[in-house]
Amino acid sequence: xxxxxxxxxxxxxxxxxxxxxxxxxxxxxxxxxxxxxxxxxxxxxxxxxxxxxxxxxxxxxxxxxxxxxxxxxxxxxxxxxxxxxxxxxxxxxxxxxxxxxxxxxxxxxxxxxxxxxxxxxxxxxxxxxxxxxxxxxxxxxxxxxxxxxxxxxxxxxxxxxxxxxxxxxxxxxxxxxxxxxxxxxxxxxxxxxxxxxxxxxxxxxxxxx
Amino acid sequence: xxxxxxxxxxxxxxxxxxxxxxxxxxxxxxxxxxxxxxxxxxxxxxxxxxxxxxxxxxxxxxxxxxxxxxxxxxxxxxxxxxxxxxxxxxxxxxxxxxxxxxxxxxxxxxxxxxxxxxxxxxxxxxxxxxxxxxxxxxxxxxxxxxxxxxxxxxxxxxxxxxxxxxxxxxxxxxxxxxxxxxxxxxxxxxxxxxxxxxxxxxxxxxxxx
DNA sequence: ATTTAGTCGCGAATTTTTTCACAAGGTGGT
DNA sequence: ACCACCTTGTGAAAAAATTCGCGACTAAAT
Ligand SMILES: NC(=O)c1ccc[n+]([C@@H]2O[C@H](COP(=O)([O-])OP(=O)(O)OC[C@H]3O[C@@H](n4cnc5c(N)ncnc54)[C@H](O)[C@@H]3O)[C@@H](O)[C@H]2O)c1
Ligand SMILES: NC(=O)c1ccc[n+]([C@@H]2O[C@H](COP(=O)([O-])OP(=O)(O)OC[C@H]3O[C@@H](n4cnc5c(N)ncnc54)[C@H](O)[C@@H]3O)[C@@H](O)[C@H]2O)c1
Numbered sequence: 001x002x003x004x005x006x007x008x009x010x011x012x013x014x015x016x017x018x019x020x021x022x023x024x025x026x027x028x029x030x031x032x033x034x035x036x037x038x039x040x041x042x043x044x045x046x047x048x049x050x051x052x053x054x055x056x057x058x059x060x061x062x063x064x065x066x067x068x069x070x071x072x073x074x075x076x077x078x079x080x081x082x083x084x085x086x087x088x089x090x091x092x093x094x095x096x097x098x099x100x101x102x103x104x105x106x107x108x109x110x111x112x113x114x115x116x117x118x119x120x121x122x123x124x125x126x127x128x129x130x131x132x133x134x135x136x137x138x139x140x141x142x143x144x145x146x147x148x149x150x151x152x153x154x155x156x157x158x159x160x161x162x163x164x165x166x167x168x169x170x171x172x173x174x175x176x177x178x179x180x181x182x183x184x185x186x187x188x189x190x191x192x193x194x195x196x197x198x199x200x201x202x203x204x205x206x207x208x209x
Numbered sequence: 210x211x212x213x214x215x216x217x218x219x220x221x222x223x224x225x226x227x228x229x230x231x232x233x234x235x236x237x238x239x240x241x242x243x244x245x246x247x248x249x250x251x252x253x254x255x256x257x258x259x260x261x262x263x264x265x266x267x268x269x270x271x272x273x274x275x276x277x278x279x280x281x282x283x284x285x286x287x288x289x290x291x292x293x294x295x296x297x298x299x300x301x302x303x304x305x306x307x308x309x310x311x312x313x314x315x316x317x318x319x320x321x322x323x324x325x326x327x328x329x330x331x332x333x334x335x336x337x338x339x340x341x342x343x344x345x346x347x348x349x350x351x352x353x354x355x356x357x358x359x360x361x362x363x364x365x366x367x368x369x370x371x372x373x374x375x376x377x378x379x380x381x382x383x384x385x386x387x388x389x390x391x392x393x394x395x396x397x398x399x400x401x402x403x404x405x406x407x408x409x410x411x412x413x414x415x416x417x418x
Numbered sequence: 419a420t421t422t423a424g425t426c427g428c429g430a431a432t433t434t435t436t437t438c439a440c441a442a443g444g445t446g447g448t
Numbered sequence: 449a450c451c452a453c454c455t456t457g458t459g460a461a462a463a464a465a466t467t468c469g470c471g472a473c474t475a476a477a478t
Contacts (some may be wrong), residue, residue: 015408041389061426062474078408079415097302172410180250188413199224199287201381204397206288270456271444
């Protein structure tokens with residue numbers, strides 16, 4: 001199957017499937033059907049099969065999927081068969097929470113550096129990594145071959161920090177600030193907007209009644 | 210225009226438009242066209258107009274929209290013309306970061322309580338609110354008329370905490386744990402999955418080259 | 419060997435969302 | 449009053465995503 005554009009929703013679901021399969025492996029499950037995966041993560045079985053079909057044939061008709069094997073395929077597809085170096089800019093409340101989160105390391109995301117401007121924060125240890133001054137951005141990105149920059153600074157400096165990350169050679173940016181960022185076309189940008197999430201809840205609460 | 214189902218993507222964009230309009234108000238801008246909004250937040254002008262059209266006619270042909278007026282409409286649509294009481298369960302790294310985030314209060318989200326099981330955390334002050342023991346969940350939800358529960362506990366207890374929130378009468382849940390939660394049909398559930406976000410970046414980095 | 423009871427892969431149909439394109443309506447200049 | 453120029457609102461068209469339906473295949477029981 002030749003496909004050039006994978007729906008983003010598909011990629012997100014693949015990530016969720018992979019986590020569910022990991023859980024099943026821990027429970028000793030060896031084989032699973034699309035219907036069971038679907039039930040486990042709350043989508044339709046056709047959706048599961050369609051998502052997988054973008055990338056190949058991983059199951060056996062009449063039988064289902066081997067959990068461990070499918071998990072391996074998904075990890076490969078998601079690019080998690082290797083490690084990614086990431087840098088966090090902004091060692092505030094959110095940046096610190098992210099830095100200390102074990103779940104990222106478990107999936108192969110390695111925090112190479114955490115930078116800030118605040119002298120009170122510089123020098124603090126967050127897990128294995130020490131908060132360093134922002135001036136080291138370029139150096140750290142280059143020497144550690146950092147691919148992903150995480151932006152957890154106040155909105156007013158988010159674009160500035162982003163530009164520095166892009167100039168330093170980062171290829172992807174995860175932005176937590178509530179600001180629309182401009183990046184060159186070849187840079188992958190994702191926004192995690194926590195306020196928007198709460199506001200969607202607010203909308204649904206207010207609108208559906 | 211009679212519409213029963215608003216695309217979720219539309220709601221998310223409305224939230225973003227509203228924030229952009231707020232910024233414009235601060236800059237003293239009085240009138241704006243759909244094209245300028247579109248440019249400001251990175252979508253097409255037709256998209257902006259279509260999103261707004263679900264809810265009414267807010268502009269003037271040939272002229273555009275009055276910033277302040279449109280902002281007011283959007284805040285009303287999003288249910289932000291009132292306050293919402295929220296409760297955070299899990300005063301760990303993420304729960305604390307959320308509790309201390311000023312941006313939520315600015316948009317009318319009022320943190321009524323923060324609960325945890327860890328005796329070391331109970332009693333700590335996070336902003337104006339003190340961390341309290343989990344046993345107060347039912348009491349706090351009911352006495353403060355809490356509508357939204359935020360789940361920032363480890364995955365293994367997330368479903369348990371969710372059930373308690375639902376039983377206490379919460380109407381919507383924002384889940385940060387990497388676990389698929391089951392809730393009754395009339396409960397609004399949103400998942401914020403930070404790992405998935407990083408993994409989508411990983412996928413794009415690995416796949417598009 | 420044959421039947422029965424599954425399950426996947428995938429084209430086709432359907433639904434949802436986005437984009438297009440233009441009539442309708444408003445402004446400002448002359 | 450008229451014209452030249454904008455921008456909205458909205459059906460219609462297009463594109464994207466999801467769901468359906470079934471042929472192909474497997475395993476196990478008889
Ligand atoms: N905390 C949350 O729950 C939350 C929720 C939604 C959005 N956000 C967004 O995430 C971002 C960070 O939020 P936070 O709560 O962690 O804020 P924070 O104030 O705790 O942290 C921001 C950090 O960035 C540092 N900083 C400022 N300018 C910098 C620069 N130029 N270079 C490097 N570091 C710089 C500050 O010193 C500070 O340590 C903000 O944009 C905020 O709007 C946070
Ligand atoms: N920190 C992050 O950046 C991050 C990123 C992605 C996902 N998450 C998810 O968010 C959740 C919280 O993460 P965290 O990093 O804040 O973890 P954390 O361990 O710092 O905090 C969890 C808190 O929940 C409390 N808790 C445990 N059981 C409880 C119960 N039954 N009732 C009430 N409180 C209870 C613990 O005492 C602790 O204070 C986890 O599910 C995690 O997977 C966190």
